[in-house]
Amino acid sequence: MAFLRGGLADSLSIVPAQPAWRLVGGILGAGAIFCTVWLAPRIGLANLLVLVIAGQLLSSLALDHFGLLGMVVRPAAAVKIAGASIVLLGVSVTLFGERMIALLTRAF
Incomplete structure (x- = not known):
């Protein structure tokens, strides 16, 4: 998707302009996926x-x-x-x- 918008640099340049809730949501989503993959074989x-x-x-x-x-x-x-x-x-x-x-x- 980044390449469709003009490249990775252009896509990353708009990250600071994003609302905080989007960034936190992305981090929490990635954390949830990581925990799911990590916990499934354990529990x-x-x-x-x-x-x-x-x-x-x-x-x-x-x-x-x-x-x-x-x-x-x-x-x-x-x-x-x-x-x-x-x-x-x-x-x-x-x-x-x-x-x-x-x-x-x-x-x-």
Whole structure:
């Protein structure tokens, strides 16, 4: 894409003129991709995906509830909080289910 705009130097010359949120967004996006690639073999793909989905759900609830980043304020109703709690319970079972079963079988 840089070569279509006149070369790499021309493309890089407009970086300082960009709003800070674009630069931070790019860094955070690159960090998210790096962490995904780095964590997947360490914690497993299923664990990684449930953590990503739970993080997206909780952050979107917070953004909507508080109207952050210019979002329209949409209060987190009880049903949304209940749904998020069910998702978090599912995350806990996915991450720690085998340990929970092992503890329960030892107790009885």
